[in-house]
Amino acid sequence: MSIRTVLLHAAPDSGFDDRLAFAVALARQSGAALKAIYTLYPAGVPRVGRALSIYVNELVHEARQKEAGLKAHFEQAAAAAGVATTWQTVEGEVTSALRNEVTFADVTVVSETPYGTVDDQLAATLPEHLALACNGPVAVVPTGKPVPARIGRVLVAWKPSREAGHAVRFALPLLATAEEVEVLTIEEGDASVAESGARLAAYLATHGVNARHRHAVESPVGTAIANEAQKFKADLLVMGVYSRSRLAEMVLGGVTASLLTEPPVPLLVAH
Template identity: 30%
Template sequence: MAFKTVLTVTGLDDGDSDLKVAAGLCAEIEAHLSVLVLALAAPPPIGEYAAMVSDGWLEERQTDLDRSKERVAAVSAFLARSDVSSDVTSEYPEIAWADETVGRRARYADLTVVGPRLLAGETLKDKVVEGVLFSSGKPLLLVPEGGSQPTLKPKRVLVAWDSRIEASRALRESLEILDAAEDVRLVLVDPMEGEDKHGAEPGADAAAYLARHGVKVAVDRLPSAGHAVAEVLRRHAVDISAELLVMGAYGHSRLRERIFGGVTKSMLENQSLPILMAR
């Protein structure tokens, strides 16, 4: 899929670092950059003490709205200095509904980019990631701090394959990237044979699908050897000098991943290279 519109989200206290990352990616693929300035509002006071705290709550809201206008102006000034086509909007939802707000905005983009500054946070990062993955139907690109310059034209790509719907969606969303790459590794960790698992020859069907699209793909079947799947993927990405990891996200429910952990949760907590996720 061609990425013609790229969305990135920035908070009130963020600088230009994430904007530079997103603008650089847009310049690389000649895409439009859409920036969402997002501030999270505290819920209105309720109960018997509401009258006592309402003035403070209103003052806090007005301060946030004023800061949001300032942030929009700063982002607009940055974009005016950039060569990419762009627009900027702002939203001020309550914290509980922020993911839905992000998801609705992300539906009008082909890809949402989360840069290092936003990834370093907690609440805002969680709302953006979950909003895109669960409420937009569009892919998400996580760009961690450090490492090489992020690119949407990588030469070497690692694709994490587990035969789930989410992984299939990630393949489809990244086809244009994979087709242009020189080396694509379809990686299976502890694959199981069987019709309801990975098939008679694990990875063969997915590799054939990619090959029909012109992708230069090889299948790597790896044992976990007692290590977590996420750790095996990260190590293999280093071994093959991958510039991008493509994977499906949240094969299990969000609640289960939060309580028991999972590959998605581990990858979100410890990124070693850019990751394109889809669900």
């Protein structure tokens, strides 16, 4: 399988330029087309009460005003890279709109968005909601960090879970074209995870992936993964998300929550 369609969340938040640059670079590297979904209805705002209705109508009006400039920027960036594009405007809410399109795309690109402008706050929970709701891989691009021109070095945060397995299989087209891939396992009180990581590296080799395995005994796990991503100079971190319930992650904290909140590098995640 190869990547032929990259789906981009288009919105006037502070993360748009970074995720656009990532999506264009990914499409160019993969020979894929780039499709942008621009939604008018704000994420996470219910249609309840007169006051909220007035507020929502104002946000929709602002979204219409901002669309032309955002679309022009999108088309110019893609044209400069020789990437074919499609722009689609949707009346509905962004999470639902993207969820409906993910089945027909190979990768969906969103942002980790800081709480800054109103647009930032409306988009802030999109990565975690989309990762749980979608049946395809989601790329989460950090805001305000360097965007790789090419995905050449990939770190796989591995444990033998269904979610991690899904992420690796979705990532195979990128792993196969990467110059270096590292499979990272963390002890977490289970020595068998190291053997599983070595087996994954061997499996990836059968797909022509230049992979090596590194096992670490460090804690907390989220910090260890983030540190290794920086040390390895990864262009992309591949990982499964929410292998335990999202509620448990919210109450107890966890690897998914910490890395989605502050991605050290762009993430490719799957549930």
